[in-house]
Amino acid sequence: EDKVVQSPLSLVVHEGDTVTLNCSYEVTNFRSLLWYKQEKKAPTFLFMLTSSGIEKKSGRLSSILDKKELSSILNITATQTGDSAIYLCAAKGYGGATNKLIFGTGTLLAVQP
Amino acid sequence: GAGVSQSPRYKVAKRGQDVALRCDPISGHVSLFWYQQALGQGPEFLTYFQNEAQLDKSGLPSDRFFAERPEGSVSTLKIQRTQQEDSAVYLCASSRPPGEKLFFGSGTQLSVL
Secondary structure, eight states: OOEEEEEOSEEEEETTOOEEEEEEEEOTTEEEEEEEEESSSOEEEEEEEOSTTOOEEETTEEEEEETTTTEEEEEEOSOOGGGOEEEEEEEEESOSSOOOOEEOOOEEEEEEO | OOSOEEEOSEEEEOTTOOEEEEEEOOTTOOEEEEEEEOTTSOOEEEEEEETTEEEEOTTOOSTTEEEEOTTSSOEEEEESSOOGGGOEEEEEEEEOTTOOSOEEOOOEEEEEO
16 A cells, blocks of 8 residues: 655754654655645645655755655755644655545644744 | 635534535646545545546545536535544645646635534
């Protein structure tokens, strides 16, 4: 059965700290891995990764995929209180009629002032 | 529209009552997904439409759950004879083909008393 596992489940840091969130996946015919940020209810897209070893960056956030280790990390540098959210990792495989994403449980990040 | 729109935002139902949740996807998005997110969990896939065709309904938890998208745009998720375990946030997402990146709505929070 396809699955995505995230760690840690929750994390509390202070403003200015750097955090690393982890995601591992087991997906048949892996195609892509996506990171979402969920504040309140609607997950918003952060990154999509398909190639191993290529870092994607957006401001203070960056992410990289390791296909050999079946994992990905999301880094946030110089954290701010506005980074407090649930960070969701999701993976997708090739084949079948569905382009569905398999989500992990998420990492709850709390950034304290 | 500018984003995925869902209504109602909140729904309180008595056990045994039928409910209908609406999703209005981004204009031109062929693919539409419904996900269920229980408290403290990641989104779980329910069903997938490509235009008006329901290509995958493998995630629907029971025959009390029914989804439709008759004209390939707006979709409705119907839950009959609601149970307490149906309490969750129901998220709708849409994407362009081939559908790598999903755009999510703000969800409907269903509470069954």
